[in-house]
Amino acid sequence: MSVSEEERVARATISLVAEPGDLRVLGLTRQFGPAGFLEVLRDHADLRDTFTAAAGRLATVQPERVLASAASRGIRFVVPGDAEWPRQLDDLDAAGALQERGGVPAGLWVRGPQRLDELADAVAVVGSRSSTTYGDEVAGDLAAVVGAAGRPVVSGGAFGVDYAAHRGAVAAGASTVAVLACGVDRAYPAAHRAMLEHLAEHHLVVSEAPPGASPFRIRFLARNRLIAALSRGTVVVEAALRSGALNTANWAERLNRVVMGTPGPLTSVASEGVHQLIRRGGAALVTGGADVLELVGSAGEQLVTDARAPEQPRDRLSVRARQVVDAVPVAAPAPSESVALVAGLGVVEVDRILSGLEADGLVELLPTGWRLTERGRR
């Protein structure tokens, strides 16, 4: 372990005094190191004025106690330099801010047996909290396919699409991670307590906010950047025009991750945001987990074969026989002479072929001539 205890405590201190995703704090932490930033915050009057809230909290927080208490409850604090640190998060350093949030977190509070550094191949599945039954089905199926292919499914633990994605991964026996806006010891929404406990016991629950932290609105925006940054790609399943899931998609785009969206009925408000995202080129249209695996995989690693329609009787015909079938009317019957003219073949040959086609049930002979059967029309 290359991280000193002093640095870990300094990072915990920053996590306790500053808001998640405060780009100015995290930028200065990156610049001066965590201990250096705290020193300046303590001693530099101008900086104290800029960071009133953080400077004010500085005297009251007890980082060693919080770390010890967290550890006793199975919560670890993973920081840059730890073997478990997910290095894809370092991309946030150059990614700027969205809605005033950004930066590499000072550290992550983590519950669960999985390792953060095993998320490099993860796929995020996010979407509307007020999803439709259709959206839940799409999210669950997609997460199950992605998870079963060995890619952890990252989401936000919320109602709707998030819940369906976690559940789909769990049902497929796959790995799944909830990144929360509140502390990892909190259950928000309360109705998801059992699921979050299950994830903490068998998978991973992660937050930038310290244990006990409440789910403030601004923390959801900070959280969204982590979901995008942790994952190789983000799929938006349903999102109205103002959905927070679009904020996650914007982060994924900014981080050069793969951004994907699943379409839905144009008549569904819950799909409007996704359609807009696809329309403006911000996301690729995916129709399920197989498409996702193709797009997030290395070139050639996953190859989706375009879905093919079932083979039809016509597919098995010789070129000549197809020429004849194509020349047989679908409605009013025609004599074989007419069929021969249209097909550009001799009448004798056409008569022979028509008899074969009749035996196969593709054409039928009526008093006024030949006509395609229902089967022949397919």
Place this chain on the structure above:
Amino acid sequence: MSVSEEERVARATISLVAEPGDLRVLGLTRQFGPAGFLEVLRDHADLRDTFTAAAGRLATVQPERVLASAASRGIRFVVPGDAEWPRQLDDLDAAGALQERGGVPAGLWVRGPQRLDELADAVAVVGSRSSTTYGDEVAGDLAAVVGAAGRPVVSGGAFGVDYAAHRGAVAAGASTVAVLACGVDRAYPAAHRAMLEHLAEHHLVVSEAPPGASPFRIRFLARNRLIAALSRGTVVVEAALRSGALNTANWAERLNRVVMGTPGPLTSVASEGVHQLIRRGGAALVTGGADVLELVGSAGEQLVTDARAPEQPRDRLSVRARQVVDAVPVAAPAPSESVALVAGLGVVEVDRILSGLEADGLVELLPTGWRLTERGRR
């Protein structure tokens, strides 16, 4: 009129002896002129062998009688060089073949008061014959918007999406054109006789096949290229994986027309072909007529403003007030000191702002502190 009577009769002859979209016939017609091609067909033994059907018919057809009989029934034969000739069809000359069909037609048989040369801005709306109620609704609405904007709606007169598109345009008082695989005097499907008669009386019905021609399967493939070539862009509304509408889309792509598709539920087989088309980059996703107008319009001619979600109470707040709202918990209430810390503002100022927000109904004060209201969470 710059086209000689001799040339028109020669072109009618070709229309009567050759199948629509026979690329070899149409290519030679282009090369030698219509009279030149017929002369070679009459006198050149090798060519007679290649074009058995056409050469065989040559002796029996009576082009002058067909033209006169057609004219007496209100059917005109429009050929290249006529003022009414839709010159966008000449793009077919260089577009090659798909499924053995291609080429600039020898002429078009036309019924109806509109002019073919007024279709340069037209939009084709095509799709599954076995469309869903959803698809019919999308096609009808889209055609109505496109038509009301002054762009003729081109389709194939078939069941399903075609019918919904024609009907949508008619309902909007807009121009619409049916391009048929059979003669313009035939009603196929028979159930659409009334609609086709309406189009022939008030709009346009067009075919490459001569009057009386039956709707052979191969003629649908030839017809599809005309729908694509006549229009500035083609929208596929619903298409299963093997739908003929995808053939039209392929033609539109090959002709450098704008190709568009409307998404649907992933659970709907009727949308699979459209999703595949969008996914492989063969079509742009459109969510309605406004998107279509933007894509087919000249640059800047039609500008779609991205649909915006209705304005929310938060949108009207000052920067400071938003900072405070963002710091108020959504679940367990927090005292104003906590809100001030999270917001990074002084407690006095935060208390003042919270009172204002309470008056606006965005936050509420409970015994244990402040919390967002339902309205404030939006």
